[in-house]
Amino acid sequence: MSAGVVETTRRRESARARAVATALLVAAIAMFALTLSYGDFQISLPDVVRSLLGQPTPPGVDYIMHDLRLPRASVSVLAGLAFGLAGAIFQQLLRNPLASPDVIGVSQGATTAAVVAVLVLGVEGGIVAAVALAGALVTALVIYALSWRKGVGGYRFILVGIGIGTVLTSITSYILTRSDVKVAAEAMIWLTGSVSGRTWPQIVPLAVAVLILAPMALTLGRVLTGMQLGDDLATAFGVRVQRSRFALLITAVGLAGMATSAAGPIAFVAFMSGPIAVRLVGGGRPVLIQAALVGALLVLVSDFIGSHLLGSRQFPVGVVTGVIGAPYLLWLLATANRSGRGG
Amino acid sequence: MLTAGLVVIAAALAGAALLSLAVGARDVPFGTVLHALVNPDPDSTEHLIITQSRLPRTIVGLLAGAAFGLAGAVIQGVTRNPLADPGILGVNAGAGLFIVVAISLLGITNLTGYVWFGFLGAAITSVLVYTVGSIGRGGATPVKLALAGAAVTAALTSFTTAVLITDVDAFDQFRFWQVGSLAGRGTDIAVQSLPFLVVGALLAFYSARALNALALGDDVATSFGQNVLVARLIAAGAVVLLCGTATSMAGPLVFIGLVIPHIARSITGPDHRWLLPYSMLLAPLLLLIADVIGRVVARPGEVQVGIVTAIIGAPIFVALARRERLAEL
Numbered sequence: 255m256s257a258g259v260v261e262t263t264r265r266r267e268s269a270r271a272r273a274v275a276t277a278l279l280v281a282a283i284a285m286f287a288l289t290l291s292y293g294d295f296q297i298s299l300p301d302v303v304r305s306l307l308g309q310p311t312p313p314g315v316d317y318i319m320h321d322l323r324l325p326r327a328s329v330s331v332l333a334g335l336a337f338g339l340a341g342a343i344f345q346q347l348l349r350n351p352l353a354s355p356d357v358i359g360v361s362q363g364a365t366t367a368a369v370v371a372v373l374v375l376g377v378e379g380g381i382v383a384a385v386a387l388a389g390a391l392v393t394a395l396v397i398y399a400l401s402w403r404k405g406v407g408g409y410r411f412i413l414v415g416i417g418i419g420t421v422l423t424s425i426t427s428y429i430l431t432r433s434d435v436k437v438a439a440e441a442m443i444w445l446t447g448s449v450s451g452r453t454w455p456q457i458v459p460l461a462v463a464v465l466i467l468a469p470m471a472l473t474l475g476r477v478l479t480g481m482q483l484g485d486d487l488a489t490a491f492g493v494r495v496q497r498s499r500f501a502l503l504i505t506a507v508g509l510a511g512m513a514t515s516a517a518g519p520i521a522f523v524a525f526m527s528g529p530i531a532v533r534l535v536g537g538g539r540p541v542l543i544q545a546a547l548v549g550a551l552l553v554l555v556s557d558f559i560g561s562h563l564l565g566s567r568q569f570p571v572g573v574v575t576g577v578i579g580a581p582y583l584l585w586l587l588a589t590a591n592r593s594g595r596g597g
Numbered sequence: 598m599l600t601a602g603l604v605v606i607a608a609a610l611a612g613a614a615l616l617s618l619a620v621g622a623r624d625v626p627f628g629t630v631l632h633a634l635v636n637p638d639p640d641s642t643e644h645l646i647i648t649q650s651r652l653p654r655t656i657v658g659l660l661a662g663a664a665f666g667l668a669g670a671v672i673q674g675v676t677r678n679p680l681a682d683p684g685i686l687g688v689n690a691g692a693g694l695f696i697v698v699a700i701s702l703l704g705i706t707n708l709t710g711y712v713w714f715g716f717l718g719a720a721i722t723s724v725l726v727y728t729v730g731s732i733g734r735g736g737a738t739p740v741k742l743a744l745a746g747a748a749v750t751a752a753l754t755s756f757t758t759a760v761l762i763t764d765v766d767a768f769d770q771f772r773f774w775q776v777g778s779l780a781g782r783g784t785d786i787a788v789q790s791l792p793f794l795v796v797g798a799l800l801a802f803y804s805a806r807a808l809n810a811l812a813l814g815d816d817v818a819t820s821f822g823q824n825v826l827v828a829r830l831i832a833a834g835a836v837v838l839l840c841g842t843a844t845s846m847a848g849p850l851v852f853i854g855l856v857i858p859h860i861a862r863s864i865t866g867p868d869h870r871w872l873l874p875y876s877m878l879l880a881p882l883l884l885l886i887a888d889v890i891g892r893v894v895a896r897p898g899e900v901q902v903g904i905v906t907a908i909i910g911a912p913i914f915v916a917l918a919r920r921e922r923l924a925e926l
Contacts, residue, residue: 351744352678400915409679413859413918417911420852424907427776428900435769439761442768446758521758522751529744569759576755580748587741587748588732 267537271544274534278547282331285554289327290319292562297323329452329517330553330571332460334527336513338549339471339542341524342531343506346478346540347499353412354525355390355510359419361524363393364514365445366422373433373441383456383515390511393418394503447520447572449557456516463512471505471542474498478540521572523549526579533586552579599871602864606878610659613885617655618647620889622897657782657846658888658902659881662853664794664843666880667801668836669854670861670872674808675832676742682855683840685746686833689849690753691722692841696774697760701767711774712786715845716793723837725749727830777848777903779888790842797838798877804832805869812867850903853880856914863917883910 290302297305297315305311305319341354355361367389371377377385401414426445430438477498510524530552531544556574564574618630625633625643633644634652668683676685684690695718699711730745761768807828810818815825840854861875887905894900 350678351740352681352747357747401918403919410918413679414915416855417914417918420907421911424776424904427772428904430772431776431901435765438772439765439768442758443762446762521755525747526751567763569762573755573759573762576751576753577759580752580755583748584729584745584752587745588729 267535267539270537271535271539271541274531275544275547278534278544278551282547282551282554285551285558286327286331289330289554289558290323292558293318293323325452325454325457326449326557327554329449329457329460330557331550332457332464333449333513333517333520334523334550334553335468335546336460336464336509336549337520337523338527338531338552339468339546340506340510340513341526341549342528342540342542342545343471343475343478343502344524345528346542347502347506348409348412350409350412351529352525353415354528355506356519356522356524357419358412358415359397359417359422360390360394360415360507360510361514361519362419362422362426364390364511365519366426367392368444368515369426369429369441372444373429373437380455383459386515387511390507390514393422394507394511398500398503443570444518445572446570447518447523447575448570449517449520449553450561450568450570452516460512460516463508467505467509467512468546471502471509474502474505475540475542477502478542518570518572520553520575522576522579523552526575526583527552530579530583530586533583599865599875603874603878606875606882610878610882610885613882613889614655614659616889617658617885618651621646621651621892622899653782653784653787654779654888655885656784656787658779658885660787660790660794661779661843661847661850662881662884663877664797664839665850665854665884666857666861666876666878667798667873668839668843669851669856669880670858670869670876671801671804671808671832671839672836672854673858674804674812674869674872675829675836677812678740678743679859681743681746682851683836684750684844684849684851684854685743686836686840687722687726687746687749687753688719688837688840688844689851690750690757691718691720692716692844693771693775693849694718694722694753694757694760696845697757697767697771700770701760701764706770709783709786712845716841719841719844720837722749722753723833723841727833773901774848776901777850777906778901779847779884780899780901782846786846790846793838793842797835797842800831800835801839802873804828804835805873808832808869809867812869848903850884850906852903852907852910853884856910857883859914859917863920 287299287302291297291299295314295318297318301311301315302319305315341356344353344355344358345351364386368382368386371382371385397411397415397418400418401411403410430441433441513520527545527549528541531541531548534548535541535544552575553571556578557571559578560569560571560574615627615630619625619627623643623646625647629643630647633641633647637648638644665683672681672683672685673679692715695714696711699705699714705711705714726746726749727742729749730742761771807823810821810823811825811828818825818828843850857880858872858876861872861879865871865875883906884902887909888902890909891900891902891905
């Protein structure tokens, strides 16, 4: 009898998880199409599809599609997916909603490296992206090494990460106060996150990374269900805790670092996507796919608002993500979970 | 044993305060410092430096440090989250946004003017965070509070960035507040802040026993006769007053509020009746030492205290985090 109830509940939960994922996917595709079609120069949806398929289109459409809108929409989707996935992995692996890469120092590693490269060393172009990625990876490895003590405990990792992140933030603030105000103001736009004016050479590495790392993360993510029980129980169930944790973390750092190097640390996407997905799905199961899709949708919607709906001035996407994502998360916090888990 | 520890820390704090008066772009002998405090001579440059510049700065450091330390210990107790810093109630984001608005839209350009906007923003935001965090099932549970705080911070920070991107002059002012500094603060700021800090500290110490009960979980706390809702509300009120005031005085130096309670807990254990006074004395100690170091390393200029606290605080924090006991809360 009770086994039947458990079975029914489980089936209902996974049906809901699938429904949420499907709805998010549809919404993200619709937003992607809208981003390609809408602008000062309207492109009809049939023309969008024709241009994507390489068929003949009215004059100007191919240029706007391939050189302006498609890069922008692609980097939005890819960075959103990567940040959402990375954030959810961190939060679920470390069992703390505050433990996203933008809170525990990984994103700060990327930004500090980039700020030093641009404002102190005067580097430009693609090298900045490489430096940012290296910054994220080195920071993550330093945090991992410093928190190693017969294994890496969840809280220890987060605390060490916050400590390292604070130092990095301070270094960034210090450099900003020492630089010319115009240069510092430009740096702040990158620090907030922006997807405008990206070129294919900047996007392709991110695309490759997402294609390789996202399936890896989802496969490795299966162990999360076991790990959420706690290290001891997970070990008892045969999950190789340390090795799986390390592999997942490195995958997540790779995703966050690549996304940061392409679009800047788009504010709060990594932090918010996971909790939003958890509340949409309910039931306390790992929600990596849903979190990734929430991330993509959040970046697409935010960039659309930032570039079309705020008057004559265009705002970088990172300015908007917090404004629309956070109230939505608050609303979910207040309402969506009344029947589910209290936390 | 713990009492003796408090006395030692208080003595060290007095020493740090004396150092903060004596050391700077121009070093002043300790004898002259004492003389300037007891019997100031308006014609002596050294006396003027001490009474007009270093004394207010040291007082602001003492007050802000104590407030951050106390607020940090209380907020970690209320949210039962060792990662919670006093900024989790949205205090920094609220203060930051209001200060930016004051600078950019109202054209206020001096610190004494926008300190009050900072305080107002901190207060409004933390009430908002607490309200949103309490809606729905179970009231203000630790996870909901932490998420609500981080989410409100995200939203307000985005607004702040939006203003800063469109207004380079406001950004120019704001970047110096945001770093966190004690330089240029006058006695008037300290005097006007004092009532808020005193009330906040009283509320914090009053909550100590309740925080001990809350640490055992809401159900156990209730069975001990503790009204969980009221206890959380009082403690949150203390954090708002302490952290809001300190942030508007010295900028967002939350790292102190995060780190110091962990250091204090490693000495006192989890009992808030000891944890709170230790945090209150250790935090200004770290802040004043950091401020003195910041004045020495880049003479005749100085490095803002926010940067120094991060650079000397982080290694201590990391070392502590590696100890087993810290992870438990």
